[in-house]
Amino acid sequence: xxxxxxxxxxxxxxxHERKLAVGxxxxxxxxxxxxxxxxxxxxxxxxxxxxxxxxxxxxxADELPQVGAKALSHLVDDAANTIMSAKxxxxxxxxxxxxxxxxxxxxxxxxxxxxxxxxxxxGLKSPVQVSADILRVLAxxxxxxxxxxxxGAVITVPAYFxxxxxxxxxxxxxxxGIQVLRLLNEPTAAAVAYGLDSxxxxxxAVFDLGGGTFDISVLRMQKxxxxxxxxxxxxxxxxxxxxxxxxxxVREQRAIENLDLSQQRFLLRQARGAKExxxxxxxxxxxxxxxxxxxxxxxxxxxxxxxxxxLDPVIAKTIRATKxxxxxxxxxxxxxxxxxxxxxSTRVLRVQERVAELFGKQPLTSIDPDRVxxxxxxxxxxxxxxxxxxxxxxxxxxLPLSLGLETMGGLVEKVIDRNxxxxxxxxxxxxxxxxxxxxxVVHVLQGERDLVQDCRSLSRFELRGIPPMAAGGxxxxxxxQVDADGLLEVSARELTSGVAASVQVKPSYGLSENQIxxxxxxxxxxxxxxxxARSLREQQVEADRLLEAIAVAMQADGERLLSEVEQQAVVAxxxxxxxxxxGEDHHAISKQIDVLAKATDEFAARRMDDSxxxxxxxxxxxxx
Amino acid sequence: xxLSKDYFSNxxxxxxxxIDLAALADQHRQLQQIYHPDRFVAGTDAEQRIAVxxxxxxxxAYAVLRSPVGRAIYLLELQGMEPLAPTNTSMPMDFxxxxxxxxxxxxxxPQAADVESELDALADALLGMHKSLQxxxxxxxxxxxLGAAEVIVRKLQFIDKLQQECNxxxxxxxx
Numbered sequence: 001x002x003x004x005x006x007x008x009x010x011x012x013x014x015x016h017e018r019k020l021a022v023g024x025x026x027x028x029x030x031x032x033x034x035x036x037x038x039x040x041x042x043x044x045x046x047x048x049x050x051x052x053x054x055x056x057x058x059x060x061a062d063e064l065p066q067v068g069a070k071a072l073s074h075l076v077d078d079a080a081n082t083i084m085s086a087k088x089x090x091x092x093x094x095x096x097x098x099x100x101x102x103x104x105x106x107x108x109x110x111x112x113x114x115x116x117x118x119x120x121x122x123g124l125k126s127p128v129q130v131s132a133d134i135l136r137v138l139a140x141x142x143x144x145x146x147x148x149x150x151x152g153a154v155i156t157v158p159a160y161f162x163x164x165x166x167x168x169x170x171x172x173x174x175x176x177g178i179q180v181l182r183l184l185n186e187p188t189a190a191a192v193a194y195g196l197d198s199x200x201x202x203x204x205a206v207f208d209l210g211g212g213t214f215d216i217s218v219l220r221m222q223k224x225x226x227x228x229x230x231x232x233x234x235x236x237x238x239x240x241x242x243x244x245x246x247x248x249x250v251r252e253q254r255a256i257e258n259l260d261l262s263q264q265r266f267l268l269r270q271a272r273g274a275k276e277x278x279x280x281x282x283x284x285x286x287x288x289x290x291x292x293x294x295x296x297x298x299x300x301x302x303x304x305x306x307x308x309x310x311l312d313p314v315i316a317k318t319i320r321a322t323k324x325x326x327x328x329x330x331x332x333x334x335x336x337x338x339x340x341x342x343x344x345s346t347r348v349l350r351v352q353e354r355v356a357e358l359f360g361k362q363p364l365t366s367i368d369p370d371r372v373x374x375x376x377x378x379x380x381x382x383x384x385x386x387x388x389x390x391x392x393x394x395x396x397x398x399l400p401l402s403l404g405l406e407t408m409g410g411l412v413e414k415v416i417d418r419n420x421x422x423x424x425x426x427x428x429x430x431x432x433x434x435x436x437x438x439x440x441v442v443h444v445l446q447g448e449r450d451l452v453q454d455c456r457s458l459s460r461f462e463l464r465g466i467p468p469m470a471a472g473g474x475x476x477x478x479x480x481q482v483d484a485d486g487l488l489e490v491s492a493r494e495l496t497s498g499v500a501a502s503v504q505v506k507p508s509y510g511l512s513e514n515q516i517x518x519x520x521x522x523x524x525x526x527x528x529x530x531x532x533a534r535s536l537r538e539q540q541v542e543a544d545r546l547l548e549a550i551a552v553a554m555q556a557d558g559e560r561l562l563s564e565v566e567q568q569a570v571v572a573x574x575x576x577x578x579x580x581x582x583g584e585d586h587h588a589i590s591k592q593i594d595v596l597a598k599a600t601d602e603f604a605a606r607r608m609d610d611s612x613x614x615x616x617x618x619x620x621x622x623x624x
Numbered sequence: 625x626x627l628s629k630d631y632f633s634n635x636x637x638x639x640x641x642x643i644d645l646a647a648l649a650d651q652h653r654q655l656q657q658i659y660h661p662d663r664f665v666a667g668t669d670a671e672q673r674i675a676v677x678x679x680x681x682x683x684x685a686y687a688v689l690r691s692p693v694g695r696a697i698y699l700l701e702l703q704g705m706e707p708l709a710p711t712n713t714s715m716p717m718d719f720x721x722x723x724x725x726x727x728x729x730x731x732x733x734p735q736a737a738d739v740e741s742e743l744d745a746l747a748d749a750l751l752g753m754h755k756s757l758q759x760x761x762x763x764x765x766x767x768x769x770l771g772a773a774e775v776i777v778r779k780l781q782f783i784d785k786l787q788q789e790c791n792x793x794x795x796x797x798x799x
Contacts, residue, residue: 152665181665225653327795384665394657421687423661425680483676484661 019151021181021385022142023189023377026131026155026169028087028212028238029344031055032371033138033153034378035146036387041193041375044145052370053141057133058082059120067137076269076292079261080107081120085240086134088212089116089127090172091164128168132175139178149537152179154381156373158213159185160233160400162446163458163488170485174545177538181384183485186210187217188228188395189376190342193367195221202337203229205326207355207363208373209318210343212238216322218329218336227396230419232325237317239275239345245310246271246302250286254297262292274302279347308350315354322358328419339363344370396421403458403480403488406443408433410452415480418448422486427479429495436468442478442492463492465499539589543581546593547574550600553607561606573599625659625678630702631685641699641762645690652686692754693780696761700777703770707777715778723782726750730790734797743794750790754783 022044025032030052034043043051050069058071059081066074074082083106089097097108097116107119117124135155142150155178157169166183173180187206195204201222208215215233219226247267251259259267270286277284283303288296326333339355341363346352355363367375383392398421404414405428416426432440440463447455466474475495482488493500550570558567573596580588625634632639635651657663659682661675688694700707729746736742757780764773 182662223653225656227653323798324795327791384662386666392657392663394653394660394662396656396660421683423676423680424683425677481676481680484679 018387019385020142020146020148021151021153021378021381021387022139022146023154023184023374023379023381024135024138024156024178025186025189025371025374025377026087026135026138026157026172027055027373028085028210028240029055030211030370031134031138032374033142034371034374035142036378036382041378041382043371043374044141046141053134053138054084055087055134056082056084057086057130059122059125061121063122065122065133067133076262076265079265081122083118083120083125083130085212086127086130088236088240090131091162091166091168092116092127128172128175131169131172135173135176135178139176150178151385152181152381154182154184154189154377154384155180156184156186156189156377158208158210158233158235159187159215159217159228159231159397160213160235161486162235162401162456163403163486164446164456165235166486170487177541180485181381183487184377184380184395185215185217185228185231185397185400185486186213186373187215187231187342188219188226188397189374189380190340190367190372191217191219191221191226191376192379192393192395193372193376194338194340194364195226200338203331203335204338204340205322205336205359206340206342207318207322207346208233208342209345209351210238211345212236212240214238214318214321216318216325218325218331224393225396226393228398228421229331230325230328231398231400232321232328233400234317234321237314238343239272239348241314242275242311242345242348243268243271245314246275246307249302249306249310250300253300256297260292266290266292275307275348278302278304278307279349304349311348311350315351318351319354319358322355333359340372341365342369342372397484397486398422399424399482399486401446401456402448403482404445404447404455405430405478406441406445406452412445412447412450412452412455415478416482422482423484425479425481427477430476430478431472432466432469432474432476433471435471437471437474438466438468439464440466440476440492442490444480444488444490458488459490461490461492463494463499465497466494467497467499469496536584536586536589539586539593540581543577543589543593546596547577547581550574550596553600553603557607557610558603561610562603566603570596570600570603625655627678627681631689631698634682634685635689637689639699639702641695641758641765643689643695648686648689652682655682692758693777693784696758696765696773696777696780699765700770700774705770705774707774708781715782716775719779719782723786726786730786730793733793739797743790743797747787747790747794750783750787754780754787757783 020035022033022035032043032051032053034041045051046053053068054072056068056071056075058066058074058078060066065071071082075084094108094110094116109117109119109124115126117126118130139150139153142153153173155169155173157166161169170180170183187208190206190208191204202220204219204221206215206217206219208217213233213235214237215231217231218229220229250267250271274284274286283301285299286302287299291297326336336359339359339361341352341355346365346369352363352365379393380395382388398419399416400418402414402418403416404412407413407430413428415428416424430440441460442463443452443460444458445452445455446458449455463476466476476492477495478490478492480488480490491500551574554567554570558570562570573592577589577592577596580592583589630639635648635655637643637648656679659675659678661672661679664671664675667675688698697707726746733739733742733746757776761773761776761780764776
């Protein structure tokens with residue numbers, strides 16, 4: 001522990017050396033970037049003075065993607081290539097997406113590993129790539145506003161995101177070349193924004209209803225420490241559902257059938273417009289002017305009462321989740337001192353009414369609900385970058401969903417319960433169930449249900465080489481470690497022999513290191529911009545990343561899958577890259593990156609074959 | 625911080641059943657301020673890894689110490705006992721009878737005329753039993769009657785489980 005005591009927190013940064021860090025709210029409908037300047041947290045606008053960046057990306061053939069307002073303007077006329085709400089697809093498999101797909105006007109295609117890809121004019125795009133394109137624009141905005149390179153960013157995620165969704169978000173940041181200082185839960189970020197403004201102590205509930213996600217968190221604030229007591233929600237529930245409910249009603253009223261993509265978009269846009277108007281007015285018009293179809297339906301009116309009827313079933317789900325989360329925190333509604341509203345969808349009056357009714361007090365809305373998350377994230381980024389000296393704030397968050405392992409009979413044995421404070425490490429011992437069993441499949445799951453099929457499968461790996469013993473003789477200890485980002489790492493070890501295996505849990509529908517490296521390369525070859533100091537830095541980062549990915553792969557499988565000569569060839573190219581990487585010539589680095597990547601193509605292919613074989617072998621083991 | 629020492633020492637507490645919970649919470653906050661991974665974002669990989677391990681340890685220790693049952697179990701474990709060993713199942717007959725009655729009472733609640741007040745009454749009864757078992761444990765432990773203390777811990781576990789089920793039932797019935 002001596003290491004820890006040497007580092008005096010907060011005192012490493014020199015007083016005048018301010019590090020540039022931003023908070024990014026990567027939202028379903030729009031995103032924001034914020035930073036702390038002169039002690040104040042503020043969101044950063046683009047050159048036109050706009051703060052909100054619509055989370056919309058339009059892909060075009062042979063051109064750079066359009067991101068934000070420009071892309072948004074093509075939502076109807078180029079629906080298939082204009083991707084919105086990509087956040088709802090993050091970390092999901094094709095099956096989950098197909099469920100949402102009825103409401104999403106895109107052409108999906110399964111990639112080899114089951115990850116859903118969107119078919120666009122610029123080729124197949126994963127939700128991770130779409131998010132990376134948004135993040136890249138925000139990071140550039142941050143650098144342009146602050147006039148320097150960022151040391152990193154705090155990126156917010158819904159508290160209710162599972163491991164796969166968190167990992168996908170982190171992958172998107174990596175793809176965009178952003179150093180992630182921390183993944184921060186959105187309600188916690190909002191509490192920080194409110195907490196620091198009011199310097200209050202006490203219990204606070206954060207009700208966060210965004211475009212596509214709902215979170216509810218209960219926190220205790222004391223002496224600069226924000227301690228999350230419990231969290232709950234629904235990672236597929238939000239204002240989009242309001243719009244769909246309204247659009248469906250309009251469709252029924254006008255007996256419209258068989259919508260094409262553009263018509264669907266049109267209806268959703270009108271539905272959203274009516275919903276927003278009804279926060280001010282008693283009655284709103286749903287206009288069909290500009291309807292992309294042959295026969296134009298008649299306009300119609302929507303009043304507040306009808307709106308409330310349409311929205312109540314969705315709002316009821318949020319109220320149920322809120323009650324449950326309070327119970328998890330062991331609190332009664334009257335023990336909550338403040339209720340904070342976050343997310344654009346809390347502008348809907350009916351939502352405010354129902355929340356006020358539940359808590360018996362008016363919720364706080366003094367900070368713009370669209371910006372509050374980014375503002376809080378910027379505070380955390382400032383602290384993590386080391387800019388705050390002395391009394392520092394600290395955020396103690398929890399695991400949103402239980403983690404467990406598959407046991408006999410397709411049952412899930414929980415290893416870490418939800419709402420456990422993170423970081424957390426837990427170990428659980430298992431044993432073999434057959435005489436002479438020498439391998440064991442470790443299947444990691446997340447969720448609250450008892451059956452494997454009802455939980456999210458995060459990862460599967462095998463522990464091999466267990467010495468043959470009688471059933472029940474081996475003692476296998478599986479250790480879960482969840483870090484401060486809420487990301488899981490699992491290792492397994494047979495205690496009598498010491499045979500070990502470990503995985504950084506890569507979600508079943510996530511990206512492999514190689515895929516990320518490849519995508520980074522592809523995205524950079526598209527960017528037309530000055531190749532000055534920035535390019536050098538980028539190429540160095542890319543080189544480091546590639547070197548690390550290959551080093552890890554070599555260590556794991558080099559000896560097994562490559563001959564000695566082949567190994568030496570790879571090592572020689574790695575050394576060549578290391579030497580140019582330390583120079584100043586970004587062209588040379590870029591060239592050597594290509595050479596190294598080519599030199600390892602065959603290795604990558606063998607690894608893939610090998611993992612497929614193992615997956616098949618794993619099945620056999622499973623069925624022993 | 626020496627992770628091989630017992631939880632009490634690392635939180636600056638004397639090894640005892642009755643502890644100052646406010647002081648424990650305060651100490652936890654202060655230790656996390658020092659050792660949490662957020663303080664080592666710019667640190668080396670090794671420092672970051674150690675920070676994750678230390679913060680995990682602190683969270684675990686805090687959870688055990690502040691839980692009345694967790695703390696009792698931990699105290700006995702420090703004495704080299706295994707109160708939760710699967711072989712350790714024999715319980716006094718009167719206690720088992722009482723458990724069965726409580727369980728039947730809980731099962732009848734969904735059919736009760738006034739569900740909410742029945743739930744409250746049961747929750748109050750369980751809390752009362754929990755509290756008196758805690759006092760009994762404190763006395764037995766103080767007097768170093770470890771065998772008796774072990775039986776009390778297992779009783780506490782039963783009540784704990786009932787409390788959880790009662791809570792879950794409340795969630796299902798009142799939403």
